[in-house]
Amino acid sequence: MRKLLLVVLIVASATVTMAQPIIHSSLGKEFYGMVMKNSGAAGPEYFRVFLSCPFATNAELSITDGSYDTTFAIIPNIVSTVNLPLSVEDTSIEIPTRQAIHVVADTDISVYVIYHKLFSSDSYMALPVESLGSQYTAVCYTSCNDDTLFGSDHKASEFGIVATEDNTNVTITPSSTTSKQHPVGIPFTQILNKGETYLVYGDPNDTTGDLTGSSVIATLPIAFLSGHDRTEIFHNLGQSRNCLVEQIPSNGTLGTSFITAPYTGRPYPVPDYFRIVAPIDSTTISINGTIVANINAGQFYEDTSTQPLQIQTNNAVVVAQYSQSETDTSGNYIGSTPSRYLRWSWDPTMLIVPPTQQFLSSYIFSNQVDEAFDSNFINVVIPDTAVGSVSLDGGNVSAPFITIPGSGFSYSQIYLLQGSHHISASAPFGLYMYGIGPADAYANTGGAAFKVLNGLLVTTNDIDYGKVWVDSCKDSTIMFENIGAAPITVWKLSFADSGAADFTITGGAPPFTIAPGDSHIVRVKFCPSAPGKRGIVNVQITSNAAEHPVITLHGIGSSYPMLEAVTKLVDYHRVKIGETKDSLIALQNYGMLTASVSQYRITGMNQTDFIIEPTPVPPDSVPAGKNSSIKVGFAPQSLGSKQAWLTVTSNDSAGTENDVELIGDATQSSYTVITSTDTIYGNVGDTINVPVQLLTPLDSADINKYHVTLSYDSTMLWPLGVSVDSTWSGGNFNPQYVFKIGASDVQAFASNSTLIGAGTLFNIQMLVLLGDAMQTPLNLSAVRYTDILNDSTAVNSSLRQGIFILQNYCAGQAGLIEASGNYALGTVNPNPITAAAQVTYDIAIPGVVQLGLYNMLGQETLPIVNGVEGAGHYVAFIPANTLPQGSYLLVLKSGKYRESKRVVVVR
Numbered sequence: 029m030r031k032l033l034l035v036v037l038i039v040a041s042a043t044v045t046m047a048q049p050i051i052h053s054s055l056g057k058e059f060y061g062m063v064m065k066n067s068g069a070a071g072p073e074y075f076r077v078f079l080s081c082p083f084a085t086n087a088e089l090s091i092t093d094g095s096y097d098t099t100f101a102i103i104p105n106i107v108s109t110v111n112l113p114l115s116v117e118d119t120s121i122e123i124p125t126r127q128a129i130h131v132v133a134d135t136d137i138s139v140y141v142i143y144h145k146l147f148s149s150d151s152y153m154a155l156p157v158e159s160l161g162s163q164y165t166a167v168c169y170t171s172c173n174d175d176t177l178f179g180s181d182h183k184a185s186e187f188g189i190v191a192t193e194d195n196t197n198v199t200i201t202p203s204s205t206t207s208k209q210h211p212v213g214i215p216f217t218q219i220l221n222k223g224e225t226y227l228v229y230g231d232p233n234d235t236t237g238d239l240t241g242s243s244v245i246a247t248l249p250i251a252f253l254s255g256h257d258r259t260e261i262f263h264n265l266g267q268s269r270n271c272l273v274e275q276i277p278s279n280g281t282l283g284t285s286f287i288t289a290p291y292t293g294r295p296y297p298v299p300d301y302f303r304i305v306a307p308i309d310s311t312t313i314s315i316n317g318t319i320v321a322n323i324n325a326g327q328f329y330e331d332t333s334t335q336p337l338q339i340q341t342n343n344a345v346v347v348a349q350y351s352q353s354e355t356d357t358s359g360n361y362i363g364s365t366p367s368r369y370l371r372w373s374w375d376p377t378m379l380i381v382p383p384t385q386q387f388l389s390s391y392i393f394s395n396q397v398d399e400a401f402d403s404n405f406i407n408v409v410i411p412d413t414a415v416g417s418v419s420l421d422g423g424n425v426s427a428p429f430i431t432i433p434g435s436g437f438s439y440s441q442i443y444l445l446q447g448s449h450h451i452s453a454s455a456p457f458g459l460y461m462y463g464i465g466p467a468d469a470y471a472n473t474g475g476a477a478f479k480v481l482n483g484l485l486v487t488t489n490d491i492d493y494g495k496v497w498v499d500s501c502k503d504s505t506i507m508f509e510n511i512g513a514a515p516i517t518v519w520k521l522s523f524a525d526s527g528a529a530d531f532t533i534t535g536g537a538p539p540f541t542i543a544p545g546d547s548h549i550v551r552v553k554f555c556p557s558a559p560g561k562r563g564i565v566n567v568q569i570t571s572n573a574a575e576h577p578v579i580t581l582h583g584i585g586s587s588y589p590m591l592e593a594v595t596k597l598v599d600y601h602r603v604k605i606g607e608t609k610d611s612l613i614a615l616q617n618y619g620m621l622t623a624s625v626s627q628y629r630i631t632g633m634n635q636t637d638f639i640i641e642p643t644p645v646p647p648d649s650v651p652a653g654k655n656s657s658i659k660v661g662f663a664p665q666s667l668g669s670k671q672a673w674l675t676v677t678s679n680d681s682a683g684t685e686n687d688v689e690l691i692g693d694a695t696q697s698s699y700t701v702i703t704s705t706d707t708i709y710g711n712v713g714d715t716i717n718v719p720v721q722l723l724t725p726l727d728s729a730d731i732n733k734y735h736v737t738l739s740y741d742s743t744m745l746w747p748l749g750v751s752v753d754s755t756w757s758g759g760n761f762n763p764q765y766v767f768k769i770g771a772s773d774v775q776a777f778a779s780n781s782t783l784i785g786a787g788t789l790f791n792i793q794m795l796v797l798l799g800d801a802m803q804t805p806l807n808l809s810a811v812r813y814t815d816i817l818n819d820s821t822a823v824n825s826s827l828r829q830g831i832f833i834l835q836n837y838c839a840g841q842a843g844l845i846e847a848s849g850n851y852a853l854g855t856v857n858p859n860p861i862t863a864a865a866q867v868t869y870d871i872a873i874p875g876v877v878q879l880g881l882y883n884m885l886g887q888e889t890l891p892i893v894n895g896v897e898g899a900g901h902y903v904a905f906i907p908a909n910t911l912p913q914g915s916y917l918l919v920l921k922s923g924k925y926r927e928s929k930r931v932v933v934v935r
Contacts, residue, residue: 052478053388055136056156060190060251061129062225063117066271067183067257068145075112077129078140080105082392087133091116092223093126102137105448107394117143118188121229122208128190128223140472148258148271150377151472157192157249159478161278163575164252165307165326166203166242167348167380169272171230172260183257183269184230185239190251191220198226198250203241203326205231220250229257241305241326247578252276260353261301261376268353268467272378279307279574280512281478282344283383287432288337289407289439291351291471293464294374299332301350307574308343315339317434336409338435344482344574347381351462351469375469379460382476384437385513387456391475394448401465404446406474409439410457417454482574483512484542493554493583495590495618501555503534506567506579508550510542517541520570521550523581527565530556531581538570556585590619591650591678593688600662600692608663610641613674613688615657617650624649625678628658630690632672637664638690640674664694708806708832710796713874713898715748717791718806718830738792739773739807743799743923744834746876746896747774751791795896796834797875798923806830853920853927856906860932863909867929869920874898878921881906881931889916897922908933 063075079087081102089110090097096116102108118127131139131154142151168185184207189198201215207229210216220226230237244252255272290300304313304321305328313321313329316338321329331337339347353376408425410418415429415438429438451459459474487507496502510516518538523531535551542548567579594614603609617623625648630638641659650656660674670693676686710716720736774792807829854868871877879893889911892904906918913935919928 052156052159054153054155054159054475054478055138056158057133057136058157059129059131059139059154060157060192060223061131061139061141061152061154061275062127062188062190062227062251062253063112063129063141063143064186064188064227064253064255064273065119065121065229065257066117066143066145066148066150068148068271073114073143073145075114075116075143076141077110077112077131078142079108079110079131079133079137080394081133081135081137083135085133085135085137087131087137090130091126092128092130102133105392105394118225118227121227122206122210122218124218124220124224124226126223127225130223143271143273145271147467148269149468149470150255150271150273151470152253152273152275153472153475155251155275155277155478159277159281160192160249160251161280161575162246162249163279163307164244164250164254164276165279165305165346166239166244166252166254167274167276167303167305167346167378168230168238168240168254169256169259169261169350169378170236170238171232171234171256172269182232183259184232184234184237185256185259186227186229187239187242187244187252187254188228189220189226189244189246190253191222191224191226191246191248192250193248194221196220196222196246196248196250198244198246200228201243201326202228202239203243204237204239205234206239207231240303240328243307243326245578252278255378259376261350268375270376270469272350272376274348274378274380274473276346276380277476277478279344280480280482281386282307282346282574283385283481284341284344284514285384286337286339286347286381287384287409287435287437287439287458288333288339288347288349288381289409289441289460290334290336291374291405291407291462292441293403293405293443297334298352299334301352302331302333302337302339303348303350304329304331304339304341305346305348306341306343307345308572309570311341311343311345313339313341313345336430336432336435336439338432338437343572347383349379349381349460349471351375351377351471374464375467377462377469377471379462379471380473381460382458382473383481384456384458385481386476386479387458388475388477389454389456390450390452391459392448392450393459393461393474401463401468401470403465404444404463405461406442406444406451407439407460407462408442408451408457409437409460410453411455412436412438414453414455414457418451418457419453420451421449480512481514482516482572483510484516484518484569484571484573484576485509485511486577486579489578489580491552491579491581493581495584495586496554496556497620498556498559498585498587501553502583503551503553504581506550506552507547508542509547510544512573513544515541515543516571516573518548518569518571518573520568522568522570523565524568525565527582530554530583530585531565552581554581554583556583559585559587586618587620589617589621589623589650589652589679591615591617591623591625591676591686593674593676593686594655595688597689597691598660600690602693602695603662603664604695605664605667608639608661609692610659610661612657612659614655615650615676615686616655617652620652622649622651623678625656625676627675627677629675629677630660630672631675632690634670635672637670637692637694638662638672638674660690662690662692664692667694669693706830708830709835710832711835712796712798714796716745716794716796716832717751718794718832719788719791720808721788736808737773737775739805740794740832741799741801741804742772744797744801744804745799745832746795746797748793748795751793794832795874797896798873799834801834803831803833806832851920851922851925851927853918853929856918856929856931860934861906861908862934865906865908865931866903867906867918868901868903870901871897871899871922872925873923875923878919879904880919881908881911881916882919882928883914883916906931 085102088099139154166187171184198218199215230239254276258269258271260269306323309324418425427440427442429440431438461474462471491504493502534553536549540548565581569576598611600609639661672690674688851872852870856867877897880888881890883889911933916931917928918931
């Protein structure tokens with residue numbers, strides 16, 4: 029394949045026919061992909077990602093090794109193309125590498141990945157993370173390594189794994205010998221971290237090698253790609269080779285009912301090639317109503333046909349449809365002569381056929397074509413009853429629909445021009461896309477839902493029975509849940525490992541069937557036959573579910589002395605220097621023999637701050653099943669956080685842990701005084717600072733929060749904020765403030781700080797107003813602090829109060845005499861008011877200004893201005909559109925000044 033056509037799918041809607049399945053589609057916000065090994069001929073090569081969305085959105089695409097990262101905007105219904113560095117191709121066989129493609133978008137998008145080399149190109153539709161699973165079955169193709177045709181140019185089947193989470197344990201069971209000589213049927217494991225890729229490649233020297241049917245099981249969701257480096261279909265009949273790749277749906281989303289439709293547009297009607305691959309034992313395959321095969325997990329059935337097929341199975345399977353290598357108009361394979369293979373149109377392709385259970389009822393898709401493709405088609409497979417409802421780009425479909433006898437479905441092969449398209453119907457239908465050109469072809473699934481059809485889950489994957497005495501038993505339960513859309517029958521549960529004989533099913537044993545949405549409980553008991561730790565026991569499940577949860581059981585048989593501290597951590601919290609706080613630490617003997625303690629000791633950097641009482645400690649014996657205790661005190665010798673360990677040495681031989689962590693915080697015995705300065709002077713309009721000071725050093729004590737309340741005459745002072753004083757005698761001070769205004773006080777908060785030493789904590793900034801007096805006390809009260817342990821303590825010393833004195837004004841019997849300036853309330857324009865008006869006013873002296881509308885009962889109905897303003901001329905807006913019709917008073921207040929005007933609101 030030399031050139032390439034892109035098919036981009038956007039799923040518009042899905043029809044759900046079963047209750048409670050988990051439903052996802054090919055749309056999503058996060059994707060992981062990779063580029064597998066592609067051994068095309070020497071020539072032009074490129075790797076591209078295509079992204080599309082019906083809405084405007086933003087996306088980011090990166091390579092997980094950090095070599096490439098780009099962000100871009102996606103225009104609605106326009107395909108965005110990103111060219112990747114050639115280094116993204118993963119050729120490191122069976123070696124974890126960070127070469128994953130990672131896409132993140134703000135809204136749901138569709139993503140395709142394409143890689144092209146001369147005569148070898150293919151693409152796949154990426155599945156979003158939410159549609160991924162953890163168990164997969166590979167679909168590949170047999171290697172074509174005939175030396176008479178290809179010399180030593182040997183290629184092999186392959187599959188790739190991309191981890192979406194750290195510490196993903198992947199178990200791979202190959203169906204054919206791998207390039208690294210992993211044998212057939214023998215599982216091997218690999219740990220992958222988030223963003224790592226892992227390529228498994230077949231043995232290129234094995235002429236019958238084929239990784240189809242390989243099993244891949246992970247502990248966390250993974251993306252899984254499968255195909256071939258470069259191969260013929262059929263073999264050794266010419267040189268029409270191509271790479272094959274598809275992203276494979278997880279086993280849990282596989283179905284049991286499939287309808288295929290033949291490719292069209294080729295110059296000669298050659299049969300298509302099919303593989304049906306089973307992930308489950310005892311899978312029966314019927315084609316057009318006739319049973320054709322019974323296969324087990326990892327096996328596949330092959331067939332060819334020029335006609336549509338109805339494929340039905342009793343268990344979930346993967347179905348792949350292949351296009352053969354090129355032939356001429358007589359059906360003869362062309363071979364390697366360019367004048368011949370460039371004359372005819374097509375190349376090998378692979379398409380994963382979605383099951384009818386995953387059909388959608390609406391698709392938005394786009395074709396982006398280059399000169400390599402002469403013709404582009406879609407095949408539509410739809411229930412007979414919905415044929416007349418099909419709408420393509422707002423019109424009817426001109427191509428005929430052909431009934432598939434006995435299936436209840438019809439199909440149509442529709443020639444399609446380049447562009448963006450929308451197809452919908454009254455019932456869910458299948459959409460398959462493909463195109464052909466000289467020595468070139470492509471095929472892709474048109475899209476599908478990814479409902480979990482075979483979803484068997486358990487409430488817990490790891491059951492720990494703990495310590496159980498030998499010759500006794502302990503019960504636990506495993507709850508199986510069917511989250512899929514089809515009934516699941518569990519035929520057998522078995523235990524595998526050296527300790528399997530110690531576990532027995534006592535209730536709810538197989539066989540049992542779980543309906544969709546239901547659950548089933550199996551009771552398992554652990555009866556240890558020998559003392560000591562037992563290995564992990566794996567529960568093996570035999571059922572018709574395509575994916576099986578991983579379940580492990582483990583426990584400890586107890587007969588040794590098993591002395592263990594009941595508590596692993598003792599926190600003494602805050603203790604003052606010079607004081608001691610005690611704690612009793614309990615020790616329990618879970619064994620069947622007496623435990624003898626030979627030594628208790630304190631270890632660690634702060635071991636001298638903790639003491640064992642009494643000293644010396646006598647030897648201790650703890651009978652089987654009994655407990656004892658040891659008293660340990662915390663007596664800190666210096667300030668700060670302390671940590672040590674109590675270590676217990678005994679004749680315990682069961683491997684139990686006997687270390688107890690000890691922690692505590694040492695504090696000083698008392699703190700100091702917080703105060704304000706004595707006397708502050710100021711004039712009207714000045715901004716003054718009221719400092720809050722820490723006069724006595726803290727002696728290295730850490731303070732985390734302060735809370736200070738300052739009371740004053742609110743007619744004389746108006747709080748503006750808080751500022752930080754940068755002068756300190758020691759330590760760091762980086763507070764954050766929350767400022768609250770009360771009727772006659774201001775509260776200041778300092779938090780997230782570490783204070784050491786003495787100095788000014790902060791300044792409360794106040795605006796001087798023309799008030800009712802010449803001076804006001806500055807009463808500092810309610811001073812509280814919180815230390816680093818979040819403990820709150822009242823200050824244990826008296827507070828020094830301050831005073832503010834107003835300068836340059838005279839006081840009279842009726843109040844203060846204003847020094848200069850004029851107040852005035854201007855004309856309301858317009859008046860009467862229908863919706864809104866404006867008014868001017870003058871302020872002579874800085875102070876609190878209030879302007880508002882009052883009804884005839886003296887109630888304020890519309891506040892307009894309420895705050896501190898300086899001397900000057902102002903204009904205010906009166907929004908009266910919400911007031912009822914009537915008469916109102918517009919009132920201006922500032923200090924002793926009052927003035928009002930009558931205002932009428934009309935409608």
